[in-house]
Amino acid sequence: MSDSPTREGDAPALEVRELSFAYGGRPVLETISLAIAAGEFVVLLGPNGAGKTTLFSLVTRLHDRRRGEIRIGGFDVKRQAVKAHARIGVVFQQPTLDLDLSVGQNLAYHAALHGMGSGEARRRADAQLARVGLADRRRTRVRQLSGGQRRRVEIARGLLHEPRLLLLDEPTVGLDVASRRELVEHAHRLCAEEGVAVLWATHLIDEVRPGDRVLVLHRGRLLADGTPEALSARLGVATLGEAFDRLVGDEEAPCD
């Protein structure tokens, strides 16, 4: 593969080739390959310990010693790290907002890390907060927001530098049913309306919608890639839940 895509628009938002990783000699990801197109919504579905967070850590380079190749928008995350990482936004499993700062201050801090001037940062923060329905909360301390609102601030923050790929690692943990549904809908809108590719990691079957592309990860291996309908048909069962049970075994069944 060459170092630069002929046209960035032609390259997948994320491309992973034959990725393997081990913690201290214990394999955790084994020969993972996948590609996500611009504007595509993809669910990475796997039980606890499947390797979802590890995959995200490798894409974002929190961990580095691995085999295989990872490209974001065509740029190699090791050799073209700055270009690759300018194109990625992340919402981590553990909330990472500063609770004692206001919403606006949290976003301004992130913008500064990405080298944005204050005027540009403010303009983008206002636009993103409006998108997540929190335009009137810019001066509110994060501590005073609900869990769902905090998650929406984290999504706004993750999109501030206008990435082409957004990774969300179990973003609905601790949220009520309505907030979870709202977050899933918001992520779909980002894909449809703004062309952002989304990789949504979860162990919750009910976060998958009909027609979504689902990657099933179990014990470090990708076991399936397709819509819930296609996976159910392939395994001769009626629902994605049953298909998932067949693939990963009942003892690993996800909650819903």
Ligand SMILES: Nc1ncnc2c1ncn2[C@@H]1O[C@H](COP(=O)(O)OP(=O)(O)OP(=O)(O)O)[C@@H](O)[C@H]1O
């Ligand atoms: N820092 C670490 N050192 C050693 N082993 C680890 C470390 N982090 C994760 N693991 C192991 O790697 C495997 C994959 O973990 P990972 O957190 O990637 O899975 P996950 O699918 O994100 O799970 P969860 O849904 O529970 O977050 C697990 O067996 C876990 O125990």
